Amino acid sequence: xxxxxxxxxxxxxxxxxxxxxxxxxxxxxxxxxxxxxxxxxxxxxxxxxxxxxxxxxxxxxxxxxxxxxxxxxxxxxxxxxxxxxxxxxxxxxxxxxxxxxxxxxxxxxxxxxxxxxxxxxxxxxxxxxxxxxxxxxxxxxxxxxxxxxxxxxxxxxxxxxxxxxxxxxxxxxxxxxxxxxxxxxxxxxxxxxxxxxxxxxxxxxxxxxxxxxxxxxxxxxxxxxxxxxxxxxxxxxxxxxxxxxxxxxxxxxxxxxxxxxxxxxxxxxxxxxxxxxxxxxxxxxxxxxxxxxxxxxxxxxxxxxxxxxxxxxxxxxxxxxxxxxxxxxxxxxxxxxxxxxxxxxxxxxxxxxxxxxxxxxxxxxxxxxxxxxxxxxxxxxxxxxxxxxxxxxxxxxxxxxxxxxxxxxxxxxxxxx
RNA sequence: GUGGGCGUAGCUCAGCUGGUAGAGCACCCGGUUGUGGUCCGGGAUGUCGCGGGUUCGACCCCCGUCGCUCACCCCA
Numbered sequence: 001x002x003x004x005x006x007x008x009x010x011x012x013x014x015x016x017x018x019x020x021x022x023x024x025x026x027x028x029x030x031x032x033x034x035x036x037x038x039x040x041x042x043x044x045x046x047x048x049x050x051x052x053x054x055x056x057x058x059x060x061x062x063x064x065x066x067x068x069x070x071x072x073x074x075x076x077x078x079x080x081x082x083x084x085x086x087x088x089x090x091x092x093x094x095x096x097x098x099x100x101x102x103x104x105x106x107x108x109x110x111x112x113x114x115x116x117x118x119x120x121x122x123x124x125x126x127x128x129x130x131x132x133x134x135x136x137x138x139x140x141x142x143x144x145x146x147x148x149x150x151x152x153x154x155x156x157x158x159x160x161x162x163x164x165x166x167x168x169x170x171x172x173x174x175x176x177x178x179x180x181x182x183x184x185x186x187x188x189x190x191x192x193x194x195x196x197x198x199x200x201x202x203x204x205x206x207x208x209x210x211x212x213x214x215x216x217x218x219x220x221x222x223x224x225x226x227x228x229x230x231x232x233x234x235x236x237x238x239x240x241x242x243x244x245x246x247x248x249x250x251x252x253x254x255x256x257x258x259x260x261x262x263x264x265x266x267x268x269x270x271x272x273x274x275x276x277x278x279x280x281x282x283x284x285x286x287x288x289x290x291x292x293x294x295x296x297x298x299x300x301x302x303x304x305x306x307x308x309x310x311x312x313x314x315x316x317x318x319x320x321x322x323x324x325x326x327x328x329x330x331x332x333x334x335x336x337x338x339x340x341x342x343x344x345x346x347x348x349x350x351x352x353x354x355x356x357x358x359x360x361x362x363x364x365x366x367x368x369x370x371x372x373x374x375x376x377x378x379x380x381x382x383x384x385x386x387x388x389x390x391x392x393x394x395x396x397x398x399x400x401x402x403x404x405x406x407x408x409x410x411x412x413x414x415x416x417x
Numbered sequence: 418g419u420g421g422g423c424g425u426a427g428c429u430c431a432g433c434u435g436g437u438a439g440a441g442c443a444c445c446c447g448g449u450u451g452u453g454g455u456c457c458g459g460g461a462u463g464u465c466g467c468g469g470g471u472u473c474g475a476c477c478c479c480c481g482u483c484g485c486u487c488a489c490c491c492c493a
Contacts, residue, residue: 004484059491063418081493110493115418117487126493195490207489256492274488304493332451365445367453375453382451394452401452 008116009123010306019319020125023154023308024107027127030150031105034142036129039104041085047075053084053291055258057198064112066122078111081257082128082302083284084291090132091293100133100296107305119275119307128281130300132288137232140263140283141239143299147267147279148245154308155317156269159278161246163265164253165233166201167225168285172261175224176200186214204252207274220251229262236263259284263299269307271314278311279303324374326352327393327413329381330366336381343381343409350410352417371396376417379409 005011012020028038047067054061066078079085086106089095095102107127116122129146131139144161151159166172179200183193192211196203203215225233240247247265255264264282272278281301288296312319327347331340340356347354355373357366363380370378378394385391385406392401393412404412 007484064491112492114491115489116485117489120492124493128493191490202491205491275492277493280493302493307493330452362446363451364447364453369453371453378452380452384451392452396453399453 006122008114008121010121010125014323015321016309016319018322019309019312020305022319022322023305023312024125024127026153027107027150027303027305028105030146030153031129033149034103034146036103036105036131036146039086039089039106040108041082041089041106042079043109044076044078045085045088047077049084049088049291050077050080053087053259053287054081058256058258060112060256064114066111066113080110080112082106082110082126083130083257083259083287083300086128086130086300087132087287087291087293087298090130091288091291096133096288096294096296101139101298102132103129105129117275118273119304119310121306125305126302127305128300128302130298132298133296135283135285135297137235137263138239140236140299141243141245143281143301144240144247144265145243145245147281147301147303150303151267151278151308154312156278156308156311156315158271158315159267159269159311160248161265161267162248162250162253163236163240163263164250165222165225165229165236166254166261166264166282167221167229168261171224171226171229172221175219175221178219178224179203182218183215188214199258201254202256204254205256222251232262255280255282259287259290261285262297265301267303269311269314272307272311275307277304278307321374324353325355325370325376326417327354327377327379327409328357328366328370328373328375329354329379330357330363330370332363332380332382333386335383336386339386339406340381343379343406347410347413350413352410352413377413379404 047065050065051061056062060080065080068076070076086104090102090104105128108125109123110126111123113122114120129143131143144163148161167175180196183196183200183203188196188211192203192206201221203211203218206212237247237249253264253266260282262283262285265280266277267279269276269278279301281299283297283299285297287298288294327344329340329344331337344354344356357369361369367378375396378396379391380394381391389407390403390405393404393416394401402412402416
């Protein structure tokens with residue numbers, strides 16, 4: 001094979017591509033139902049935006065970005081996540097100077113230069129929403145509810161929502177020192193310590209058993225939360241209760257991006273491999289300011305479309321191919337060929353899905369083709385039809401035939417479909 | 418960056434302790450002249466990832482290489 005797709009990218013082609021479309025549509029539907037508006041930002045941005053926004057010490061920034069120089073010598077990076085670009089756009093276009101909160105959703109490809117594995121790709125598709133400018137626990141709950149509703153529309157059931165509060169800056173700083181000294185005393189290997197020095201919270205995410213054992217008694221952030229943070233977190237939880245959205249408080253839940261503060265959450269699917277987080281997000285208090293905007297809080301989530309599809313498949317959710325053909329026209333003489341496409345185009349103008357048996361497969365072969373592509377009606381065009389000006393529409397579901405006039409085919413279709 | 422597994426027809430895979438390749442599905446044609454789904458018959462398809470070595474002989478053994486895949490770190 002001469003060419004193959006670059007390592008670690010996912011491709012969606014028929015029929016699976018129609019499930020992919022379906023997932024995106026349900027996600028959009030859920031966001032629109034909550035009055036989020038569509039935003040489309042560039043796939044590449046100034047490298048500095050991500051470095052500042054996502055955080056200089058994060059793995060994403062230090063080793064996972066696709067960065068290159070453009071012809072003008074500027075450093076450009078393919079977006080590794082969605083929030084930084086959206087916030088940049090909100091600031092640049094002054095959306096935060098109108099009514100608040102600004103509620104937007106986005107969808108598209110993202111890029112990270114990592115070693116691929118199940119559910120993790122170098123180019124992956126993410127859907128996300130952001131609500132900027134209002135710091136209200138009810139909004140935190142709403143954001144979670146949007147993802148939850150979407151997953152329910154898709155038929156997913158075997159997942160859990162984990163939530164935690166990372167508190168405000170002050171609470172975090174005190175905890176950080178305490179946790180760091182705990183880690184320093186626990187004699188870890190050098191690599192683990194180095195990582196912890198950058199962001200000690202990450203140690204909670206370490207999957208190695210011996211590490212988990214050692215941090216069993218590590219000080220948790222929840223013990224350091226300011227009373228204000230605690231109250232907000234309680235409100236988020238009681239809001240979720242009222243919405244009857246089940247969740248699990250996971251005090252060790254941390255996220256790999258530096259901008260998160262306050263409420264954080266993850267939707268974790270139970271039947272996926274190591275990469276089981278199908279949606280993750282949280283509140284970010286300092287991000288707007290960091291990127292040069294007003295000091296406004298925001299909250300949002302990123303939702304993995306590839307992983308969602310995998311999750312649906314793991315639950316055995318039946319995904320039907322949505323493509324169908326209303327009318328399939330089979331010309332069986334040379335003179336009929338010219339007319340066939342013309343009639344098909346007319347049907348399309350009339351709002352129907354119409355296709356033609358191109359090439360020379362013969363009648364039988366064309367009938368088989370019609371059968372395979374979920375065709376409602378077939379019209380055979382031969383010399384008889386051309387001379388009489390009428391034909392028989394065959395309904396594939398039961399074989400019944402309807403005689404129709406060729407010149408008023410669209411109307412006839414409307415009448416029987 | 419580190420470690421494990423795997424590379425045989427379009428797809429999923431079989432191939433016993435080494436004797437130069439098979440199944441199912443899919444695909445195409447046919448079962449008489451212009452009507453599909455089932456059934457029956459027939460057919461095409463592989464440099465057995467690539468390179469080297471051992472051997473009379475390698476898909477099967479050894480080495481290298483490339484690719485895929487899963488996992489670690491981390492994330493959607």
